[in-house]
Amino acid sequence: MLTVPIRQLGESERATVERILDQDPYAGAQIAERVAAHGLNWWRSDGRIYGYGPARRIESVCWSGAHLVPVCTTPPAIAAFAELLGADPRICSSIIGRSEAVLDLWDRLGGHWGPARDVRPHQPLLVADREAPITPDPDVRLVRSNEVDQLFPAAVAMYTEEVGVSPLLDDGGRGYKRRIAELVRGKRAYARFIGDRVIFKAELAIVTRRTTQVQGVWVDPEFRGQGLASSAMAAVVRDALHRVAPTVSLYVNDYNTPARRVYARCGFIQQGSFATVLF
Template sequence: MLTQTTTRVLEPSDLGAALAILDREPVANAFVSARVQVAGLDPWRLGGEMWGWYEDGMLRSLCYAGANLVPISATPAAVRGFADRARRSGRRCSSIVGPAGPTARLWRLLEPSWGPAREVRAHQPLMVADRMPDGIEPDPYVRRVRKNEMETIMPACVAMFTEEVGVSPLAGDGGLLYQARVAELVGSGRAFARIEDGKVVFKAEIGAATPQVCQIQGVWVAPEYRGRGLSVTGMAAVLRYALADVAPVVSLYVNDFNKPARASYQRVGFDEVGEFMSVLF
């Protein structure tokens, strides 16, 4: 029995306790919960380690340490413990992302050794919807992307990623990992688009998904089609698919400075329920 405050890498036998913490905030924890529910806590299958923070022998907080560093239900004491471990391990992640309060505290502790960041997005509203909006007709031309349409969808995915993150997903490994992730979403029927004359006009994906909640990501409208309301009707179409086929609650998070996107999501019925923060390297 652990009798002091401490952090350690969780093992498969800790799965039940970890899931209990993740289930406390199913919307905020959707990304990590989805991975853990599929892969368990084996680091190879999970794509990273799950750190646990213990107080008086009880698991209180988590931190996913993979391509992203994600604090979960992290108390201030847990954040300090996770920061100490992260400093010792060295930076291996491409971002720190999670609920704004714990993420900000974690970054303050890590910035002296990990900084500077390429960009800090301190305010990213977390939004949810659990029903279709009144008065918004879903775009009838938004549909699931077919498996034989990878060459059609990839340029739009790359454009979206580059515009959103500020770097191309093709850097480093030539885009192999990114293309595999897009192919996974297409293959599972969670990539959606409006395609006209072989060109993607609107697209979005349902990324993380659990029985409680799923998360829409990668929303993009071709630049020459912006300002026509396609994001509103397109999102309504994706929301309809998500509620019908994936989960009873649909979430997303958005940059606070992206006022057109926030307005579109609000029109489709998404309400703000929290705030995320992202630190990009």
């Protein structure tokens, strides 16, 4: 039996959850997007939101679904979430969030859930709230709905390179292609084309009223090292700030020195560190 004040949250506590998510709009972005779209009734989305707080005053939350995402957690909150979640088999494909919270959570859950495929303990969280100080690439634009087939091979290449497994394995890539098509329809996918060939791509994977999170940044290997990425990212930042959200955020592996240089040229500032546990 749990000996800590933790419970699943419902729609009546939506304002409380939104207040907590606003305290860390970058770590909480993934949850905030889902709350805005589906509310807190878990059967309307693909996960559940748990809250922690003494005397039933919520001070930390954790989303448990396709991903496990802790927000505004303290060590007692992490212990509580781990006690609850460790009683059941793992359902998430990753744990994502602020480094200290994710690594503490994984220390407590690893014995219950078995080995991870990869643990990335230090991923700088970067934020831009103004246009890049370099000239944007005028050829980077939103991908059109009839260009999903051209974008998809680049998306598969990016995913395989970044995550370490192919998105084609489970269902031949049908689910992943639906997600790419959804981003294109939502005007959240950018690319630079040479003919029908994508040589740069990026997506706004998460959009909230506080930030939009860029993921899937990729340059065709043949064009790397030519300075293309910096001006291309500058174009993405400019459009996202003008059209989508007041800040642009992302997190990057600390060992990816070329990418970190690109983001620095585009004016991104570090706002802490994320960690990711992949299964």
